[in-house]
Amino acid sequence: MAKIISFISRKGGTGKTTNAINLATMLFNLGHKVALIETDTNYTLSTLRKMELFKTGAKDESIFKIIGSEDQKVIDDIKNLDDTVKLDYVIVDSAGKTTDESIRKLCVESDAVIVPTSLTQNDLLVTYQTVEDLKPAKEHNNQLKIIILPNRIHSLTKSKTVKTALEDLEVSILDTIVPAKNLYANFSTILPEKEYLNATKEIIEMI
Template identity: 65%
Template sequence: MSKIISFISRKGGTGKTTNAINLATTLAKLGKRVLLVETDTNYTLNTLRKMELFKVKDGLANFEILGSQDHQVADELAKLKEGKKHDYIVVDSAGKTTDEGIKKLCLVSDAVVVPTSLTQNDLLVTYQTVTDLSPARELNPQLKIIILPNRIHSSTNVFTVRENLKNLDAIILPVIVPQKNLFVNFSTLDAEKEYQPVAQAILNYLA
């Protein structure tokens, strides 16, 4: 049965899309059967994929990208999960996901990843997001709520990161995504090898 990993946050700009695509490309590079689903109706990743394939001409996509919408994605995921066609389904949820959409997405997900920087605004949003997600664990006891420290300055040590996130009722990943262009300027075709430790840290909680 497929494992569903959903990236959720109460605001845009926290790194949902960049981390969703970096995770998907890394998993595909590791030989996993991957599907990426985006619920932003602009379908940014689908557009980027088409542009990349056009440029390389002979390039082959090693995983599929599907577009969906907030109000229907959970039902679609439930069917895809039972289909056993994929090892992992990665969901890039929209920045304006509704309360109902978040609840339904949590009920079908194995893990919810909340990316956050250490800025005050992002931290406040992250606390609110985790608070909103927590009740879903009563209905889905297997659900893992995971905090991914994202866009962390290279001079910031892990202790400082954990100190800023310690009051969150969630799993804090023991790795960080540094503030580097290579993670922001992503590709839907090529994996960024430096992302592999982050991907592995997420997978450790889905074993």
């Protein structure tokens, strides 16, 4: 059965989409069978994938699927995927707020929920609130891993500084830091970003 990794946050702009696609492309590059579901009805990743297929001439069937869904439909879409294709990982780039019933259900179904955050005061506050919203899901799924992903961190920031800023959250925190670099923001839906390898390996080990 596929491992479900969901990117969730109370607010937009924290890096859910960027990290979801970087994780998916790297997992696929490592030989895993992957599908990515995005629930933002703008379907940014689905549109970008179509553009990349057109420009590169790559065949859609040769790479992992990107599926457009909605928060209230995503559980059914995951189950339908599991019935038709044998996958190793399903990555969910969610759009809804953590207080939405559909997002809470997604947490219960997930093996891991990843919350990206920078170290700005506003993002840290949002991350704390997000984690508090997500913790009750562990009462229904005691195997659920809630993971903080330090994102858009200045390259000179030490790991200890990041850990200290996030330690009050009392959940797992990635040792790997995703720095504030354009190469992560200018992502591909086909080609992996090699610098994302360490983050990917650590996420796999955690779940």
